[in-house]
Amino acid sequence: MTMNKNAKLLENLEWQGVSRRTFLKYCATLASLMALPPSAGRAMAEALAQAKRPSVIWLPFQECTGCTESITRSHSPSIEGMIFDMISLDYQETLMAAAGHQAEEALHKAMQDNMGKYVLIIDGSVATGLDGAYSCIAGRTNLEALREAAQGAAAIIALGSCAAYGGIPKAKPNPTGAVAVSDIIKDKPIVNIPGCPPIPVVITGVLAHYLTFGSLPELDKLGRPKAFYGETIHDRCYRRPFYDQGKFAKSFDDEGARKGWCLFELGCKGPVTYNACASVKWNGGASWPVEAGHGCLGCSEPDFWDAGGFYKALSMPADPLKMTAGAALAGAVAGVAITVANRAKKGAAKAAHETTTLADLEK
Numbered sequence: 001m002t003m004n005k006n007a008k009l010l011e012n013l014e015w016q017g018v019s020r021r022t023f024l025k026y027c028a029t030l031a032s033l034m035a036l037p038p039s040a041g042r043a044m045a046e047a048l049a050q051a052k053r054p055s056v057i058w059l060p061f062q063e064c065t066g067c068t069e070s071i072t073r074s075h076s077p078s079i080e081g082m083i084f085d086m087i088s089l090d091y092q093e094t095l096m097a098a099a100g101h102q103a104e105e106a107l108h109k110a111m112q113d114n115m116g117k118y119v120l121i122i123d124g125s126v127a128t129g130l131d132g133a134y135s136c137i138a139g140r141t142n143l144e145a146l147r148e149a150a151q152g153a154a155a156i157i158a159l160g161s162c163a164a165y166g167g168i169p170k171a172k173p174n175p176t177g178a179v180a181v182s183d184i185i186k187d188k189p190i191v192n193i194p195g196c197p198p199i200p201v202v203i204t205g206v207l208a209h210y211l212t213f214g215s216l217p218e219l220d221k222l223g224r225p226k227a228f229y230g231e232t233i234h235d236r237c238y239r240r241p242f243y244d245q246g247k248f249a250k251s252f253d254d255e256g257a258r259k260g261w262c263l264f265e266l267g268c269k270g271p272v273t274y275n276a277c278a279s280v281k282w283n284g285g286a287s288w289p290v291e292a293g294h295g296c297l298g299c300s301e302p303d304f305w306d307a308g309g310f311y312k313a314l315s316m317p318a319d320p321l322k323m324t325a326g327a328a329l330a331g332a333v334a335g336v337a338i339t340v341a342n343r344a345k346k347g348a349a350k351a352a353h354e355t356t357t358l359a360d361l362e363k
Contacts, residue, residue, distance in 0.1 A: 273296050
């Protein structure tokens with residue numbers, strides 16, 4: 001007995017030994033992670049249970065395979081592990097058994113059979129230098145492959161910072177002319193899931209949202225899902241209280257570092273980096289870079305590699321308490337100024353009206 005590709009999602013999960021109870025718990029957890037109301041968990045379960053596994057075509061371009069490695073670091077049963085139960089992964093060079101002409105045949109058959117319905121995942125930047133000749137697969141450039149695959153895609157997921165922004169290949173001097181997926185494709189819905197590598201549960205959440213509601217989740221100005229990129233690392237960091245107290249590690253092995261003090265002065269980019277690392281964590285929620293003692297590199301932000309100074313502190317006041325007090329004072333002063341200005345405007349308008357009325361009476 002083999003898994004039926006055309007069966008409904010819950011039927012395939014039950015075939016693999018996943019109970020309805022486990023499935024409901026999965027949907028409830030996923031809804032919570034995506035900041036949806038509790039009722040959304042049951043709605044998601046009902047929709048996913050009836051959904052057929054959508055075809056997913058995954059094309060790797062200029063990348064290091066880190067995004068694939070991240071996704072495959074699953075622990076079953078888990079949200080990350082279920083990604084391959086929710087979808088029909090019809091093409092992914094690293095994970096598929098086929099190779100060469102057989103793999104290319106599988107790619108084009110999946111595109112033809114699911115035209116206009118498949119989800120296209122891209123990881124890696126797109127080389128445009130020398131008409132794309134810097135990166136080729138099966139005798140075709142990444143540029144050609146992207147344009148062809150995008151034509152029949154219902155939606156595109158730019159997985160990892162390279163696909164979302166150009167990433168490390170785009171770093172100066174960018175000899176291959178690397179660009180982001182969104183720099184090439186303009187007529188398809190695209191969701192960016194940046195990170196070097198991205199967190200596995202984020203792609204699971206995006207796919208589940210798409211299957212449930214038939215659309216991509218709400219995105220921020222950089223095309224990222226707000227549910228996962230709506231707050232900074234700093235907002236959720238367990239070291240935040242030490243930042244507010246002005247307690248900073250001065251080196252990676254000093255007393256402050258051993259006590260878990262804030263890594264801001266050692267170059268942590270948490271205050272300007274939007275991602276869910278601090279709340280979702282990595283390796284099944286075991287840990288994340290800051291918890292392991294290393295500051296955030298800001299890898300889910302554009303041009304993080306060229307920003308420089310991984311171990312150079314951001315240009316912000318060292319004393320957060322003074323900074324907060326100063327900001328509050330500045331806000332209060334600004335508020336008073338606005339109030340005075342508004343009153344002056346009202347007074348001027350009233351005077352102008354009275355002058356106009358008097359002139360009319362004289363006429």
